[in-house]
Amino acid sequence: MADPIKRVELKSGAVRYRFVIDVGRDPETGKRKQVTHTYDTKKEAKAEYARIKHETDRGTYVAPSKLTVDQFLDQWLKSATRDVEQGTAANYRDALLPVRARLGDRVLQGVTEPDIEALVDWMLTEGRRRGGQPGTGLGVRSVRLTLGRLRTALNVAVRRQLVVRNVALFVTIPREAAKAAIEAKAARKPWTQEEVKTFLTGIAGERLYAVCLLSLMGLRPAEVCGLRWSDVDFDGGTIAAGDNTRTIVDGEVVEKSAKSAAGKRGLPAPPSALQALRSFRTKQKAEKLEAGEAYTDSGYVLVDELGQPQRTDWLRRRVYELMAKVGVRKVRPYDARHACLTYLGTAGVPDVVLAAWAGHADGGTLAKRVYIHPDSSHLKVAADQLEAGLFG
Numbered sequence: 001m002a003d004p005i006k007r008v009e010l011k012s013g014a015v016r017y018r019f020v021i022d023v024g025r026d027p028e029t030g031k032r033k034q035v036t037h038t039y040d041t042k043k044e045a046k047a048e049y050a051r052i053k054h055e056t057d058r059g060t061y062v063a064p065s066k067l068t069v070d071q072f073l074d075q076w077l078k079s080a081t082r083d084v085e086q087g088t089a090a091n092y093r094d095a096l097l098p099v100r101a102r103l104g105d106r107v108l109q110g111v112t113e114p115d116i117e118a119l120v121d122w123m124l125t126e127g128r129r130r131g132g133q134p135g136t137g138l139g140v141r142s143v144r145l146t147l148g149r150l151r152t153a154l155n156v157a158v159r160r161q162l163v164v165r166n167v168a169l170f171v172t173i174p175r176e177a178a179k180a181a182i183e184a185k186a187a188r189k190p191w192t193q194e195e196v197k198t199f200l201t202g203i204a205g206e207r208l209y210a211v212c213l214l215s216l217m218g219l220r221p222a223e224v225c226g227l228r229w230s231d232v233d234f235d236g237g238t239i240a241a242g243d244n245t246r247t248i249v250d251g252e253v254v255e256k257s258a259k260s261a262a263g264k265r266g267l268p269a270p271p272s273a274l275q276a277l278r279s280f281r282t283k284q285k286a287e288k289l290e291a292g293e294a295y296t297d298s299g300y301v302l303v304d305e306l307g308q309p310q311r312t313d314w315l316r317r318r319v320y321e322l323m324a325k326v327g328v329r330k331v332r333p334y335d336a337r338h339a340c341l342t343y344l345g346t347a348g349v350p351d352v353v354l355a356a357w358a359g360h361a362d363g364g365t366l367a368k369r370v371y372i373h374p375d376s377s378h379l380k381v382a383a384d385q386l387e388a389g390l391f392g
Contacts, residue, residue: 005045008038017045023056023063024161035063062109062164069111070104072162076153085256087249095149098127098138109163116171120147124177140173140181147171188331190338195328202326207283208318210276211302214239215319215336217273218344218357221312222247226255227301232277238266239273242359248311265359277301 008016018038026033035052039045055061073096081089102119103111120143127138138146147168154166191199196216203209214224222245231240242264247254257264269277280301287305288295296307303309312333319333331339337358345354 004049005042007042016040017042019045019049021049021052021056023052023061024059033063060161060164062161065107065109065162067108067162068104069106069108070100072108072157073100073104073153076156079156080153086254087247087256090249092149095142095145096153097129098123098146099150101127101129108157111167113167113171116147116150116168120171120173124174140177143173143177147173188335190335190342191329191331192339193343196339196343199323199326199328202328203322206322207280208302208322210273210280211315212319212322212336213273213276214301215333216340217267217269218337218340219267220245220337220359221315221333225300225302225310225312225315228299229281229301230299232269232301234274234278237269237271237274239269241265241267246309246311248313253311265356267357 004019004021006018008018010016016038017040018036020034020036023033023035025031037045037048037052039048052061077089077092077096081092084092099119102122103115106115123138123143123146124140125137126135127143128134128136151166151168154163154168157163158166200209200212200216203212206212211224214227215221217239219227219239219241223241225246226244227239227241228244231243233239243257245256247256284303284307288297288307291306294306296303298307298309300309302315304314316333320330323330341354341358344357349357
């Protein structure tokens with residue numbers, strides 16, 4: 001077999017040793033790939049040739065590349081989001097924004113595990129750029145999401161032989177930060193039954209009373225915003241939740257149905273909710289007469305005084321205003337869903353029914369873990385049961 005190491009004499013008279021070697025095929029084009037290396041000594045050239053040949057035979061060879069993190073993430077996102085919903089694609093892109101901000105101009109092959117650890121620390125302390133005060137720390141949940149997306153992307157980089165290993169694979173959230181996040185989540189409680197009643201009593205005459213009842217029935221904010229009058233069956237007494245949602249993606253409204261069959265559910269509405277909806281529909285008819293041609297007959301339940309359908313951020317601001325007016329504890333509108341499911345779960349509603357009401361397909365496990373927040377009053381009920389059933 002001919003010696004693959006060739007002696008090369010440069011114009012200056014210096015001697016170098018060079019080889020050309022096949023390193024497989026391009027995964028996208030299928031064309032043969034070759035690399036050329038030149039060394040000062042034949043010993044160095046032989047050693048490097050043997051290493052590359054061994055790694056190529058094993059399928060572990062990674063050719064040197066100047067591909068940056070930004071360039072690779074562009075490639076990965078194009079592939080990873082080609083068959084997902086618009087909102088999911090936006091979530092992928094947003095999750096990787098901190099990576100781009102911190103490491104985007106770095107050569108991908110030069111990024112190390114300490115670089116990823118430093119990225120995590122930076123995100124936790126000063127990585128916020130939107131959704132709050134810029135320069136403050138991101139929440140642990142956001143950092144975990146970014147780290148998870150980066151791990152997934154780097155797995156693809158390893159598979160495509162762009163890097164030797166996944167440097168994000170074993171990076172974790174610092175224990176103290178994770179502990180603080182757990183404590184913060186435990187401190188965030190949805191309304192109690194008494195707080196719900198206080199709020200509803202305080203807003204009984206407000207325009208958005210019926211809309212607030214929908215949230216307290218367990219509908220997600222996007223489901224409330226997407227609900228149409230055609231989804232409300234007054235004769236049958238049901239509401240088709242999840243048939244249509246209105247979410248914000250990259251600043252624009254996106255309408256879609258629920259992701260799963262379980263998410264599209266017909267909920268039997270309590271009589272008070274149906275009555276509130278009837279009153280709200282009547283009020284909208286009066287608003288239409290008053291506005292005349294300026295009114296938009298959109299067919300949505302949640303509209304402003306001119307009939308325009310509204311977004312989740314508009315709903316959130318209006319609900320916060322009502323909370324302040326009544327003087328109740330401020331909670332996220334999404335926590336109204338938590339309050340509803342906590343009440344149903346602690347009232348003894350079976351898991352499978354709770355899951356169906358929440359729009360989950362897991363039979364109740366996720367609904368109970370995520371949405372139910374037992375407090376001291378619920379624990380007192382358990383104590384009463386023990387006294388009556390076991391100790392009394």
